[in-house]
Amino acid sequence: MFQSIADRAVIVTGSSKGIGKGIAKVFASRGAKVALVGRDEKALKAVEAEIKASGGTAISIVADVSQIADVKRMVAATVEQFGGVDILCANAGIFPSAKLPDLTVETWDQTMEVNVRGSFLCVQAVVPHMIRAGRGRIVLTSSITGPVTGYPGWMHYGASKAAQLGMMRTAAIELAAHKITINAVLPGNVPTEGVSQLAPDYVKKMTDAVPQGRLGTADDVGFAALFFASDEASYITGQTLIVDGGQVLPESHMALEEMR
Numbered sequence: 215m216f217q218s219i220a221d222r223a224v225i226v227t228g229s230s231k232g233i234g235k236g237i238a239k240v241f242a243s244r245g246a247k248v249a250l251v252g253r254d255e256k257a258l259k260a261v262e263a264e265i266k267a268s269g270g271t272a273i274s275i276v277a278d279v280s281q282i283a284d285v286k287r288m289v290a291a292t293v294e295q296f297g298g299v300d301i302l303c304a305n306a307g308i309f310p311s312a313k314l315p316d317l318t319v320e321t322w323d324q325t326m327e328v329n330v331r332g333s334f335l336c337v338q339a340v341v342p343h344m345i346r347a348g349r350g351r352i353v354l355t356s357s358i359t360g361p362v363t364g365y366p367g368w369m370h371y372g373a374s375k376a377a378q379l380g381m382m383r384t385a386a387i388e389l390a391a392h393k394i395t396i397n398a399v400l401p402g403n404v405p406t407e408g409v410s411q412l413a414p415d416y417v418k419k420m421t422d423a424v425p426q427g428r429l430g431t432a433d434d435v436g437f438a439a440l441f442f443a444s445d446e447a448s449y450i451t452g453q454t455l456i457v458d459g460g461q462v463l464p465e466s467h468m469a470l471e472e473m474r
């Protein structure tokens with residue numbers, strides 16, 4: 215299954231670290247040509263070297279997804295190197311924590327700029343190439359936080375992750391006639407560089423809140439993205455796939471205690 219990924223050109227934004235790095239490695243392991251995107255050149259080059267060392271194909275593009283000129287350059291460089299863009303994984307995102315009394319307009323705007331405007335700019339920039347090719351796959355990295363759940367300190371983040379889905383549903387209709395699908399993966403808690411400062415106590419409690427008893431991995435999310443990006447998923451568009459080990463399922467903590 216998923217042989218269709220081989221030789222496809224895929225842009226993975228936010229692939230210098232964390233979940234995006236995992237998505238990039240999963241796609242590269244299936245033979246895709248991967249354009250790695252982030253602002254940290256050193257980190258991107260390290261991922262590129264790792265993929266190449268495993269026999270994969272990757273290039274690094276330093277770009278800020280919230281900046282239109284960067285996004286246009288990112289797509290142009292991918293088309294130049296790989297001959298097109300078959301798949302976009304719009305994964306780059308930020309999650310600065312601030313509870314309501316301390317949430318500044320700057321933090322609100324910055325979160326929306328990267329998570330929402332960044333996703334929109336990347337989608338808009340790849341679509342003309344996909345229309346020309348007569349097919350395309352777009353996978354957004356949203357979150358359970360916002361679309362399904364809430365968590366103190368992440369009001370702005372949750373809003374941005376829900377906004378991605380609102381965008382996705384109309385884009386799915388607009389793109390359907392061009393055989394382009396757009397879907398979203400909604401990860402639960404995945405220990406990445408971005409959440410590495412969390413206290414061990416928080417991590418333990420989070421793990422305990424997952425029915426499967428473990429946190430997610432970047433690969434878990436990568437495989438879900440791989441499914442949406444495959445030819446086999448051609449009839450699925452505008453949909454979400456929660457990747458959380460069952461975290462959103464318990465009605466209350468009692469449901470978990472019942473099983474422990």
Ligand code: NAP
Pocket residue numbers: 227228229230231232233234251252253254255257277278279280305306307308309328332355356357358400401402403404405406407408409
């Ligand atoms: P992470 O470890 O902090 O990595 C974030 C990635 O996004 C990095 O590669 C970073 O690259 C890139 N990035 C941030 N701002 C960018 C910008 N303006 N332009 C280009 N790249 C940018 O975070 P993560 O945990 O992997 O999160 C990745 C995605 O998954 C996010 O959309 C997040 O909302 C979502 N998510 C994460 C979790 C979780 O538990 N970890 C759960 C649900 C959803 P540079 O530093 O090189 O710019």
